Amino acid sequence: MSLKLTILGCHSATPRVNANPTSQYLEIKNHNFLIDCGEGTQVQLRKYGVKFSKIKHVFISHLHGDHFFGLVGLISTFRLLNRETELHIYGPKGIKEIITLQLKLSNSWTNYPLLFHELTATHSELIFEDSKVEVHTIPLDHRVYTNGFLFKEKIGERRLNMKVISKYKEIEICDYQNLKNGKDFKLKNGSTIENSELTLNPTTPKSYAFCSDTSYFPEIVPHIKNVNCLYHETTFLKDKENLAITTKHATAEQAAQIAKQANVQQLIIGHYSGRYKNIDAFKTEAQEIFENTYLAETGKVFEIN
Amino acid sequence: MSLKLTILGCHSATPRVNANPTSQYLEIKNHNFLIDCGEGTQVQLRKYGVKFSKIKHVFISHLHGDHFFGLVGLISTFRLLNRETELHIYGPKGIKEIITLQLKLSNSWTNYPLLFHELTATHSELIFEDSKVEVHTIPLDHRVYTNGFLFKEKIGERRLNMKVISKYKEIEICDYQNLKNGKDFKLKNGSTIENSELTLNPTTPKSYAFCSDTSYFPEIVPHIKNVNCLYHETTFLKDKENLAITTKHATAEQAAQIAKQANVQQLIIGHYSGRYKNIDAFKTEAQEIFENTYLAETGKVFEIN
Structure with missing residues (x-):
């Protein structure tokens, strides 16, 4: 079976009528992972038919609003839907305080177990493992503490x-x-x-690397070497490379360079700045360096084989 | 000139594809007030063509998510848009900590003045006043500390x-x-x-009372006596009156009774539970008691004369 990735949002900074901030839903082996959770993610999950109860693990890359402002609402909605299953949140230190403060002040403690796994390491670490899947952090270089995540199937049975x-x-x-x-x-x-x-022989294990906001940061290459699919942000085109440097973001060209250096099979790009009305230019720019590039688009599903 | 009220969201509990949580935009004299700010409100403001820079005062009734989870995102977006004008937030004690914690952890302090006016009083108080408009709290009876707001024009010049x-x-x-x-x-x-x-003679000053989540609470009647327009929540119909009592909400019939007792000119109802697929029944139930009742609907504009 392939990995299945649903793009719930792929735009940067501010949610707009047709531009949802970052969130992705990954189906890998027997798991259903939510990756980042910008404002409005719970509505996107409903729109694309994701059963809420399937989500047991949420991975938050960093504490900029366009990557996590939808989390507290999702947690609250799970409570209102009488969820009983535990929910694990992986994210930067501080995320527990943000969520619990709001639950406390609204007198709305969850009636299901809510478990936080706060991250502080600046090296890659294994943060989730079971018999079939591993998740490792990928330290990124952004304006605040940020991790990407590497989702890897384990070698299966013969x-x-x-x-x-x-x-x-x-x-x-x-x-x-x-x-x-x-x-x-x-x-x-x-x-x-x-x-x-x-x-x-067992089927070859598949892997997906999610690299949210980061500057051009070749230090990630060893962590994502040969993955089946890399998501790498491209907030800007190379015409705004200076702005990318200042804001610690990447250009489409830089994302493609990382994909090439890491010898990945497939590159998905996203996190487009609202400055660009037509996102096709991102694909064109990336494909000059790395041919097998795809544009993230809201609602698009990628089957990763 | 009439008061103009735009309904940005009028559904309870959880945001859904076609059901936005509570938020209203009130134009009164020279002011543009935002009242409550559920998740997704900033997208609704864009959808209905509200210029962000006009909003200088936000009134939050209580700290349940469907009334304020969109606030931190709105504040952050104002920052990204390089706002310079000050923004005043009126809401229950705790709101400052919730917002500033998130701004701190995301290293995203606003570059415009962000001023909190935290509310703790259990009696009605004057919280805003200038030469043309007054805003008073209306203490309500809900599961957490909750205020409605009374917006009153002052008597104008001859x-x-x-x-x-x-x-x-x-x-x-x-x-x-x-x-x-x-x-x-x-x-x-x-x-x-x-x-x-x-x-x-000066034109008769107009008034609007916003009563968000509350049980049936006749104590509010003296505060809202003879207002031109009352918004009163009706989460349930009378078939679920027991549930209304348990959750400290009101039924359509109860909202209409309050409107009648207060001798208001017009009643708007909203905050419908997701249980009801057809909201027309709310109007029918309310109109049996109070004829001049209107349904809040997302995007609907009320001119209050």
Whole structure:
């Protein structure tokens, strides 16, 4: 199965009638992750048919409003919908105080467990792991403490080669898990069939790197090397490179350079400044450096294979 | 000139695709007031063509999310638009801490003066006054500390009766202000023309009372007696009166009873629960008690004469 990424918002700075601030919904293995949560994200989730109860983990890159002002509203709505499942929030130190202060003053504590994982490290760290998925931070260079996030599938089980298995009557369904785990099979006559004969290699694990607001920062390249898909912000075109430097943002050209250096398969760009009426120029500029570039657009779904 | 009220949002609890939480924009004399500011209000302001720089005073009734989660985003957007004019926020104690904490952690202090007027009184108080307008709080009964707001024009100047004035060559433009102030006019021949001959009574001052979330609370009646227009929440119909009591909200029937007791000219109802798919029933229920009832609807403009 592929990773599925839904763009809920991809514009910078201020929400406008047809320009939602950053938020993405990532379906990876058995997980449904929300990445950033600008104002209006809960409405976008409804608009694109995301079932609220599926979201158990929210990753916030940094505490600029266009990346998290929608979070407190989402948390409150979950409460009003009588959510019981726990919700994990990963974000910069301070996010817990911001949310809990508002819940306290509105006398609206959640009746579901709300768990904060505050981030302070300036090196990449593993912040979530289970049997199928890992999430690592990608330290970025912005005006405030900011992390990107690397979502990686783990190597899965070996896949049953049913064409071969079906030839052996002795192999039963109850043996399948051992085969998936890489064990050889012993026949009653004492001989052994090697696992490699009965199974195929696991599917290649997929990975997605989300790099929100950052200046051109080649230090991230080792963290995102060879990922299947990189989202990298491009607030500006190269005509505004000086402004990108001052505000610690990137140009489309710079995002493409990072994608090229990291040898990623696919680049998605977004976080466009409201100065640009037509976003096609972002794609044109990036593709001069890195051909396999796509524009983030609100509501667009990317299947990452 | 009439008061002009634009409904930016009129639904309760959670923002949905076609249901914006509470916010209203009131034009009264030379002022442009924003009343409550649910999530997404800044987008609604853009949608309905309100010039951001006109808003200098924001009144927040209480600290439930559907009435103020859009405020921090609006304040931040004003900053990004290089606002210089001061902005006054009137709301319950705690609102300053909520906003300043977020500005601090995002390293985004406003470059315009941001002035908080925190409210704690449980009796009605005058919170804004200039030569033309007064704003008083209306203490309400809700689950958290909540105020409604009474916006009142002051009695204006006397109006020049040009038909009469034009008969007297001696009365010049430079005399008009004295006449508006009620002074008589002395002719060169020593005789006096009484002011009442030269001017008309001032227009009757108009008033608007905004009563957001509250239970049925007749204690407000003296504060809103004879207002031109009352907005009173009606989260529920009378079929859910028990739920209204538990959650400290009002039914359409109760809002209409308040309007009748206060002898207001016009009632606007809103803050509908998402349970009701068709809001017409709110109007029907209210009109059984108080005929001159109107439904708040997003984008609707009321001219209050």
